Amino acid sequence: MKIAQVAPLWERVPPPTYGGIELVVSHLADELVRRGHDVTLFASGDSQTLAKLEAVCPRALRLDPNFREYSVYETLELSQVYQRAAEFDIIHSHVGVTALALANFVPTPTVHTLHGSFNNENKNVYSHHHKQSFISISNAQRQVDLNYVDTVYNGIDPGSYQFFAKPQEPAYLAFLGRFSPEKGPHHAIAIAKKTGWRLKMAGKVDVVDAEFFEREIAPHIDGKQIEFLGEIDNVQKAELLGNAAIALFPITWREPFGLVMIEAMAAGTPVIAMSMGAVPEVIAHGETGFVCQSYEEMAEMIPRALELNRRQCRQHVENNFSVAQMVNGYEQVYQKMIQQRISQNGHLHAAKITF
């Protein structure tokens, strides 16, 4: 198939540290190429990919000192994609709402992966375009009634994650994620303090979360029981998670997927999480972690989580959340959509389709 992948421009593909969407797009594009597809990736010019790279801007906008207005770059990207639509059998958008306005104007079908969550603003424009084709990254994410073609879970490459057969001594709990109220780092601290466990925390503090961090997090950091490591790179992330006895995922919002859970499990570390959003779909309750109804229950589950089989945690990721599975899912979606388009309308020039 001739496939266009449309990535956000804020981070390069793959991202050097954070950037969940760009990481998924990177795995997807590369694996599709390995499977013989003709893939064009629209992304920032510093991206590294096996696909044909169409550089919309020279470098990730996050790193561009002249960057001011995202819509300018996004308009340029979508203009390039949709002007060339006839070259593709399918367009796969990872950029959110803005591609919706264009998708209906070309015969080539577009599928949108919903990487984020719905809110009172974006749900109107999604609803307006509810007949377009969407992929949810968890079933829990489907809070707005749209034409969902399938759920395709995010996948990682287990081979690039070291397996940690035993947690480091002295044992600790790990929290990895943005320090925002939605991710619940304050609950992680409360759980550690209640149980007397050591807690190592890492992740970035966005400007909008600075006040939350100063008020709810900073006073508890003592460098002994509660450690704060700041922003860390991929190697450090893998070690933080893999060396931990347990990873905590004490979210306060409907997390649409939660990549850090599978990263922890891939390293062998069980996850104790709040039962919100995708959590029940990602954790095998009682096997690779615990899906809890309260933060108190999360604390209570620590002794049982220590007894879980770390090899089984990793196996769960290999079986359900690998890049191979993810790409299987997307390939099926593409084929289904192309077949539908052929059978439904006369716009498509069959000659352009080459499987």
Add this chain to the structure above:
Amino acid sequence: MKIAQVAPLWERVPPPTYGGIELVVSHLADELVRRGHDVTLFASGDSQTLAKLEAVCPRALRLDPNFREYSVYETLELSQVYQRAAEFDIIHSHVGVTALALANFVPTPTVHTLHGSFNNENKNVYSHHHKQSFISISNAQRQVDLNYVDTVYNGIDPGSYQFFAKPQEPAYLAFLGRFSPEKGPHHAIAIAKKTGWRLKMAGKVDVVDAEFFEREIAPHIDGKQIEFLGEIDNVQKAELLGNAAIALFPITWREPFGLVMIEAMAAGTPVIAMSMGAVPEVIAHGETGFVCQSYEEMAEMIPRALELNRRQCRQHVENNFSVAQMVNGYEQVYQKMIQQRISQNGHLHAAKITF
């Protein structure tokens, strides 16, 4: 003609105080309706118009406490406009770059009025779409090589501007505009101090300009020679300008038009301005003000500007910058574009065109 007007959503149409684009769109839409056209205005739901209002959002986004992400609303607006494209003979976009990606996908022609200025970011996407149809609001604005259909100057309704035959005593200079470096309020102060003139200044201070204001403006405000009136309403603006002996327009950038110049002249007040951007096209040099090559020259021109005929200043606006003239210009553009489209391609269904 069946005309779609696509307005920004940040302010309502017309704006209660500031909002140059929304004011132009308001005049244009209403006058087109008065001339018998079938006009649909896509704008915020609190807009007041003679046209058919298509409310994209309930109220101006500036006033919506839940507002977070402009692109969501703009995508919804452009989706609505372009899905209904076949209902219109022409689509007139005032929203900048984002409409560019869509315009080529429908047979109905789109014309984009360039209300802002070019920068290193947006010039790429404009250049990418250089074959689309653009209207400049001054000849000086044409810094990027695009398909300019015409220049149509912004127009005001002189009837709604009181004429001030004599300046108020004691006489003063007026500065009205955002307190940003580009608008040159610091030069207005320097001119007043150098010449001993009183200066009354009004306008908003954006968050990004707070430091500039505190450093360059605030120390000079003494409430006697240099007065700062803050943000003022339309009635106060008209009085500030009309009662002034002279209005200063000491810009430091390529102003694409400069509405405040015609507002001052409509009230009878000559304008002394820096020769940048549209200034030489807007001021009749030596008749309604002076177009200067330096801020020193601006100061030197004050005595001569006091001798100019205030009635002639107003007449200049009536003759060149009225709503009637502006709408004449746009009507001609619409007719030209529709004729071109009919003669150039077979997409257009002639039956849909009704003059």
